[in-house]
Amino acid sequence: MSRTTPPTGRQRPGGAFGPARDVARDSSIIEAVLDLIVESGYADLTMSAVAARAKVAKATVYRRWASRDDLVADALESLLLPSAPAEAATAETFRDDLIATLTRSSACLEPRGRRFSTVLAAATASHPQIADTMRDRYVLGQRQGIAACLHRARERGEISADRVDHLLSPGRLEIAAVISLMVLQEPLLGAVLDADGIVRMVDQVLLPLIGGAHTT
Numbered sequence: 001m002s003r004t005t006p007p008t009g010r011q012r013p014g015g016a017f018g019p020a021r022d023v024a025r026d027s028s029i030i031e032a033v034l035d036l037i038v039e040s041g042y043a044d045l046t047m048s049a050v051a052a053r054a055k056v057a058k059a060t061v062y063r064r065w066a067s068r069d070d071l072v073a074d075a076l077e078s079l080l081l082p083s084a085p086a087e088a089a090t091a092e093t094f095r096d097d098l099i100a101t102l103t104r105s106s107a108c109l110e111p112r113g114r115r116f117s118t119v120l121a122a123a124t125a126s127h128p129q130i131a132d133t134m135r136d137r138y139v140l141g142q143r144q145g146i147a148a149c150l151h152r153a154r155e156r157g158e159i160s161a162d163r164v165d166h167l168l169s170p171g172r173l174e175i176a177a178v179i180s181l182m183v184l185q186e187p188l189l190g191a192v193l194d195a196d197g198i199v200r201m202v203d204q205v206l207l208p209l210i211g212g213a214h215t216t
Helices: 023-040 047-054 058-064 068-078 094-105 111-123 128-156 161-167 174-189 195-210
Strands: none
Touching (some): 023 111, 047 058, 094 195, 128 174, 174 195
């Protein structure tokens, strides 16, 4: 069962007239994008190929998304959860919260989602618009997830408000460094980012960089 949800980011608004938009069709189009990029890469992705895989008319795709880049951006966003998973919301420690949040938001438990993000990251050098998509969607989503963990840790008394403000201030690189490692771990280190990798990243990189939190 797929967990892909209908996109909301760059999709064209529904028309004022005619039948209501079929949400299931939106999801099938996003599923098609995820599959095709994993199979063939970003460079070979076309709206026609997406329509064929989703079993819809090409006009149906264009009615929803103005461009390939908009469609890919929404496909990427579909991999990110808009709110914290239950494990994070009920976590008793900052460490457990980070592990639960990053495990879900990185899609590391889903091979296709993990591969999709890796392929897009590899395409940034030759396709600058994909670099923008990664920054606007994946990187921002991960930063928001870590920021939410920091705020919950502050509420539990594990980290001071001043430290949270310092870490989230413009120009700080602690969180950016971790997100960069999440995006580039496979091409740079040859290691797939899995659940164990998230635990190691939290323990060996993120917590030491952040500091100031009671993690015992």
